[in-house]
Every structure is written in structure tokens, then in C-alpha cells.
Amino acid sequence: MATIQQQQQRRDRIRLALLLTPGLLWLLLFFALPLVIIFLYSFMTNDALGRVVYEPTLNNYITIFTQSLYVNAYWRSIWTSVLTTVICLLIGYPLAVFIARSPQQWRMPLLMLILIPFWTNFLVRIYAWQIILANNGIINSFLEIIGIGRLTLLNTEGATLIGLIYGELPFMVLPLYAAIDRFDFTLMEAAADLGANKVQAFLRIMLPMTMPGIVAGSVLVFIPTLGQFVVSELLGGAKVDYLGNLIQRLFLRANPINWPLGSAMAVLMMLVLLVLIMMYFRVTSEEER
Amino acid sequence: MSDSIAIELCDVVKRFGDVVAVDHVNLQIRDGEFFSLLGPSGCGKTSTLRMIAGFELPTAGSILIHGREMGITPPHLRPVNTVFQSYALFPHMTVAQNVAFGLEMRKTPKAEIARQVKEALELVRLSGLEDRRPRQLSGGQQQRVALARALVNHPEVLLLDEPLGALDQKLRKEMQLELKSLQARVGITFVFVTHDQEEALTMSDRIAVMNKGKLLQVGTPTEIYERPNCRFVADFIGETNFIDGVVIGRDGNYTVLETPEGLRLRGLAARPLSDGTAVTYSIRPEKVRLLAPNGELPPNGLAGTVMTVNYIGSDTRITVRINDQRTIDIWEQNTRSTLDRDEYWQPGEAAVIVCPPDNALVLSE
Numbered sequence: 001m002a003t004i005q006q007q008q009q010r011r012d013r014i015r016l017a018l019l020l021t022p023g024l025l026w027l028l029l030f031f032a033l034p035l036v037i038i039f040l041y042s043f044m045t046n047d048a049l050g051r052v053v054y055e056p057t058l059n060n061y062i063t064i065f066t067q068s069l070y071v072n073a074y075w076r077s078i079w080t081s082v083l084t085t086v087i088c089l090l091i092g093y094p095l096a097v098f099i100a101r102s103p104q105q106w107r108m109p110l111l112m113l114i115l116i117p118f119w120t121n122f123l124v125r126i127y128a129w130q131i132i133l134a135n136n137g138i139i140n141s142f143l144e145i146i147g148i149g150r151l152t153l154l155n156t157e158g159a160t161l162i163g164l165i166y167g168e169l170p171f172m173v174l175p176l177y178a179a180i181d182r183f184d185f186t187l188m189e190a191a192a193d194l195g196a197n198k199v200q201a202f203l204r205i206m207l208p209m210t211m212p213g214i215v216a217g218s219v220l221v222f223i224p225t226l227g228q229f230v231v232s233e234l235l236g237g238a239k240v241d242y243l244g245n246l247i248q249r250l251f252l253r254a255n256p257i258n259w260p261l262g263s264a265m266a267v268l269m270m271l272v273l274l275v276l277i278m279m280y281f282r283v284t285s286e287e288e289r
Numbered sequence: 290m291s292d293s294i295a296i297e298l299c300d301v302v303k304r305f306g307d308v309v310a311v312d313h314v315n316l317q318i319r320d321g322e323f324f325s326l327l328g329p330s331g332c333g334k335t336s337t338l339r340m341i342a343g344f345e346l347p348t349a350g351s352i353l354i355h356g357r358e359m360g361i362t363p364p365h366l367r368p369v370n371t372v373f374q375s376y377a378l379f380p381h382m383t384v385a386q387n388v389a390f391g392l393e394m395r396k397t398p399k400a401e402i403a404r405q406v407k408e409a410l411e412l413v414r415l416s417g418l419e420d421r422r423p424r425q426l427s428g429g430q431q432q433r434v435a436l437a438r439a440l441v442n443h444p445e446v447l448l449l450d451e452p453l454g455a456l457d458q459k460l461r462k463e464m465q466l467e468l469k470s471l472q473a474r475v476g477i478t479f480v481f482v483t484h485d486q487e488e489a490l491t492m493s494d495r496i497a498v499m500n501k502g503k504l505l506q507v508g509t510p511t512e513i514y515e516r517p518n519c520r521f522v523a524d525f526i527g528e529t530n531f532i533d534g535v536v537i538g539r540d541g542n543y544t545v546l547e548t549p550e551g552l553r554l555r556g557l558a559a560r561p562l563s564d565g566t567a568v569t570y571s572i573r574p575e576k577v578r579l580l581a582p583n584g585e586l587p588p589n590g591l592a593g594t595v596m597t598v599n600y601i602g603s604d605t606r607i608t609v610r611i612n613d614q615r616t617i618d619i620w621e622q623n624t625r626s627t628l629d630r631d632e633y634w635q636p637g638e639a640a641v642i643v644c645p646p647d648n649a650l651v652l653s654e
Contacts, residue, residue, distance in 0.1 A: 184375075184377070186373060186377045187377050187379060189371075189373070190373060190377035190378075191379075191390070192343075192363065192365045193344075193364050193369075193370055193371045194365075194370065194390050194438065195365045195391050195394035195395055195442070196365055196390070196394045197363075197365050200394060204390070209379075209380070209381055
């Protein structure tokens with residue numbers, strides 16, 4: 001006869017298993033399995049018709065590391081993602097402070113304003129930016145009126161950056177707001193009282209204390225930006241290749257399509273993300289100490 | 290304590306929108322003094338402190354620290370330090386880093402910082418806790434860190450904003466005495482904001498009582514308690530009996546007033562009052578004497594009946610009814626054990642109360 005405690009433990013284990021099974025099955029089927037397939041494909045060979053041939057090879061990785069097309073795409077994507085993240089942070093931090101310091105009854109409406117764009121499909125919003133940036137678009141019409149003349153804005157890397165910053169900014173602002181809202185601004189008074197000017201007080205007190213929000217926002221912006229392909233195609237004019245564009249092309253539109261090479265690029269991208277994010281966590285947590 | 294002035298407030302006004310938080314306050318705080326700003330919440334005491342620190346700027350008037358006009362000088366350039374009500378310790382720094390912060394801001398050499406931090410922590414008896422984080426400390430310890438963090442900068446004036454408010458009663462009493470002795474040792478001027486009259490009386494050299502933005506009275510604890518200059522101060526500091534009446538004349542040093550029901554009482558007035566002035570007679574319960582009736586009423590005596598007798602250990606609190614509308618509270622100190630006494634006041638007993646006129650005040654508003 002099992003003791004009451006044993007019976008209870010048994011019952012708890014069964015309940016836990018019942019609760020976790022659906023989620024675990026879902027993740028296993030639709031997350032872990034595809035990841036394994038991608039990983040395995042990255043070591044396979046592609047034939048002339050774009051079919052996967054089950055011959056193990058390292059050629060896909062060698063191609064990526066030796067051809068400038070691919071190497072450049074990695075650098076370009078990493079650089080653009082870093083730039084997007086940093087600019088989002090520089091715009092988002094003051095914005096989050098402003099919202100957190102607003103009177104209580106204004107905070108929710110202001111946060112809603114940040115969220116409202118999400119009610120519209122992302123693609124539609126990016127098309128809207130085409131209208132804004134086009135040669136005969138809103139900005140150029142204005143520039144012509146004030147006598148500066150039209151500039152080429154659309155289909156440039158600058159346009160890609162603008163679109164990315166626009167799209168990712170809310171993901172930076174929300175975690176920053178959460179961190180800054182928790183921050184006790186009396187600490188800034190305490191710092192000032194102890195002889196710190198505004199810059200010193202910010203760097204020594206507010207920045208380290210809101211670092212969790214900065215890290216969360218940066219990660220949320222950096223990851224999707226590294227793999228994006230829509231913005232660079234619609235606003236950048238697909239003139240230069242970013243990681244996402246290359247992977248998308250290799251899987252869907254190349255002639256012949258090349259799943260093994262695309263898989264290898266995806267695996268490497270994940271690796272890059274993993275390394276960069278780990279480095280980032282290390283740096284920022286040191287700063288916190 | 291010297292006669293030089295550490296802080297001077299000249300006609301200081303602070304408005305927040307339509308609300309006048311501080312209303313034409315003039316005040317001089319002397320060097321080396323333990324000075325308390327006392328008043329109920331919302332009386333303007335914290336706003337006054339925040340203006341001295343520079344967190345708020347006066348709407349009008351000026352603030353001088355050791356003769357220097359502060360004007361719009363930002364907090365980080367003022368020669369004062371603050372101990373905040375919530376302590377405002379930096380949670381991501383250790384105790385030692387918290388205390389070192391002010392010195393680092395002033396570019397003190399590293400070795401010197403280490404020495405001074407050690408000294409400051411010894412001063413507040415926190416040696417050995419250098420590497421703890423604030424959240425690992427008790428409320429009392431956090432309080433000491435806040436003190437050390439401020440004192441290590443050797444401010445010309447230390448501002449304390451209800452620093453003992455968050456502590457429990459016992460710790461509070463301990464810290465009161467410790468703060469007082471600390472102040473005596475370091476010799477720095479303390480400006481202490483509190484709403485606790487007992488705390489102010491215990492610790493202060495001088496007290497300023499504020500209400501509704503106005504400064505009502507400045508004086509030593511004894512002056513504030515024994516010679517309150519208005520009804521509010523008499524009421525706010527300690528317990529007192531109030532009897533309303535009008536002035537009907539003078540009798541030597543004393544002012545005589547008459548209550549609506551015709552009782553006549555004599556007491557001290559702060560200034561000459563003309564006949565007919567509405568006044569309040571104020572006498573502390575421990576100053577009233579209770580006698581057995583023996584025919585004639587003594588001067589300033591009132592006949593009454595004992596209503597309640599409450600023994601509370603150190604003294605016995607007796608309520609005597611004078612007439613239908615009025616009762617007077619009397620505290621008699623138990624200088625002898627009541628167990629040894631043959632008899633004591635019983636409810637229902639007739640008694641005579643005497644208000645010694647030298648201990649009774651006639652207050653005009």
C-alpha cells in the first residue's frame with residue numbers, strides 16, 4: 001500500500017504529464033523536427049534539377065565561406081541588424097522614458113499608439129512606405145516645393161534601414177517601457193544629490209538598472225532583422241542580397257532551387273545569432289555588475 | 290554650536306499649479322544645529338527640504354546656504370546631501386559602492402575613497418557588510434547605509450526626509466538616539482523632516498512647526514511644548530485641554546477669559562489682547578491639579594465630578610466633568626505605587642481642579 005504522500009506524488013506526476021503533453025508534441029513536430037531536417041539537409045548534395053540527393057558533403061558550407069556573394073550577405077545582414085538595433089535603441093529609449101514619465105492616465109493611450117500599427121498587415125505598411133519614399137512620393141514632393149529637388153530614396157539601402165527601424169521599433173519600446181516603468185526615479189535624485197550630473201547619473205544608475213529591458217529589446221529587434229527579406233525587397237529594390245533574400249531564393253526561386261545550400265545558410269545564421277547573443281549577454285551582464 | 294547661519298530661507302514660496310505648498314517662509318538654521326521641520330502631511334515641510342536640496346526651485350524668494358544664494362543651482366552642485374524617506378539606495382551596487390558614489394563623483398583618489406568609505410561605515414556601525422547588496426539588508430541597516438552614503442561627503446548640511454518613517458517602533462527609538470549622538474559627533478547641521486512630534490521633541494535643538502504651507506512657530510522643544518504660540522501648535526504637539534472663551538480683562542501678568550457658560554479662567558498670553566478677543570484657553574493634562582473639595586474654590590479652580598480613572602502605569606489619566614458641555618483631562622504621575630495607596634479617585638466623586646495660571650496659556654488664532 002502506497003503512503004498518502006506517494007499517492008499524491010503519483011497523481012501530481014500524471015497531472016503534469018497531461019498538461020505538458022500537447023505543448024511538447026507541438027514543439028517536437030513543428031519546431032524540433034524541421035530544425036533537424038534543415039540541419040541534415042545542410043550536409044546533403046543538390047542535383048542539377050534541384051532535387052536533394054542523400055550524399056553527405058561539406059560542399060554547402062565550403063561554398064558559403066568561399067564565395068563573396070554569401071560572405072557579403074552575412075556581413076551585410078549582421079551590419080544592418082546591428083545598425084537597426086542601435087538606432088531603434090536610440091529612438092526607443094527616450095520614447096519609453098517619455099511614456100513612463102507621462103501622467104498615469106496618458107500611459108496606456110500612448111502605448112496603444114505604439115501598438116496600433118500592428119492592426120494593419122506588415123506588408124501593407126511597407127507598401128505605404130513605398131508611397132512615402134517614391135520618386136514622386138510625399139517626401140520628394142515636399143523637397144521639390146522647398147527647392148531642394150527630388151532625391152532617390154526608394155530602392156536604396158537607406159530605405160531598407162528606414163523600413164526595418166519603422167517595423168522593429170515597437171519591439172524595442174515595449175520591453176524598454178516595462179524596464180523603465182519599474183525604475184525608481186528617486187534614484188536619479190539620489191545620484192544628483194551625491195554630485196552626479198545628468199549624464200553621470202544616467203550612465204551609472206539608470207542605464208545599468210534598465211539593462212534587462214535594453215537586452216530584451218535588442219534581442220527582439222536583432223533576431224528578426226537578421227533574417228528579414230521582405231523589407232529589403234520592397235523598399236531596398238532587391239539590389240543587394242541580405243541573408244533572408246538569399247535563403248528565400250535558394251529555397252523557392254533559384255534555378256535550380258538548392259535546399260541543401262539554403263539549409264546550410266540557415267544553420268549558419270542560427271549559429272551567428274547564437275554566438276552574437278551570447279556575447280551580448282556577457283557584455284551587458286558585466287556592465288550590470 | 291555657533292551663531293553663524295547655515296541655511297537661510299527668505300520669503301520662500303512654492304506653488305504647484307494652484308496649490309501653495311510653501312507660503313512665504315522665513316527661516317534661519319544655525320550651524321551645527323539639529324533642526325526639525327515638523328507638521329502634518331501636506332504641510333510643506335518636504336517641499337521646503339526639497340527646495341534646499343535643489344530638487345525643486347522656489348516659485349519666489351531665495352535660499353542661502355552659508356550665505357551663498359542658491360538660485361537655480363542644480364542639486365549636484367549644492368553643498369548638501371539628503372537621506373531619502375525610501376533611502377533610495379542603488380540596488381545594483383554593493384554597500385561600499387553606494388557609499389563611494391559621492392566621492393567618485395568628486396574624483397577622489399581611489400585609496401582615499403577606500404579609506405573614507407571604511408570610516409563612514411564604521412561611523413554607522415556597518416563594518417563587515419561592505420559587499421552586501423541593499424536588498425540583503427534589514428530596514429535599519431539600509432537606513433545606516435543611506436546615512437553613511439550622505440555623511441561620507443562631509444556635506445555642509447545634511448537633509449533628512451522622514452528617514453525613520455519606515456522603521457518599526459523599537460528600531461525607531463534606537464535610531465532617534467543614535468542619529469542624535471551621530472549628529473553631535475560629526476557636528477554637521479541636520480535638517481530633519483518629520484510628522485512625529487515626539488520624534489522632533491526628542492531629537493531637535495530647535496523645531497519649526499508648519500501647517501498648510503505656513504511656518505507657525507520656531508523654538509526649542511521646551512518652548513514649543515510649554516509656550517505654543519497658537520492653537521494648532523498646542524494641539525499638534527502633545528495633548529492639551531482646550532476651552533474657548535473671550536478676553537474680559539487683565540489681572541497682573543495674567544489675561545482673564547470667560548467661557549460662554551460663565552467660567553472665568555486666568556492664564557498667560559503671548560501678547561496683550563484687547564477685551565472681547567475670541568481666544569482658546571490651553572492647559573496640558575499633566576499641569577492640571579486635582580484636589581478634594583473643601584468648601585471654598587481656590588483661585589482658578591473649577592468644581593467637577595470624576596468621570597473615568599484610567600491607570601496606565603507611569604501615570605493615571607482622569608477625566609473630570611465640569612458641566613454639561615465640558616470635561617477636562619488630568620494626568621497624575623504615579624510617583625508612588627498605587628498599590629500602597631489607601632484610596633484613590635473613584636468615578637462619581639466630587640473634585641476640584643486647579644489650572645495654575647503660570648502653566649495655562651491664552652491663545653489667539
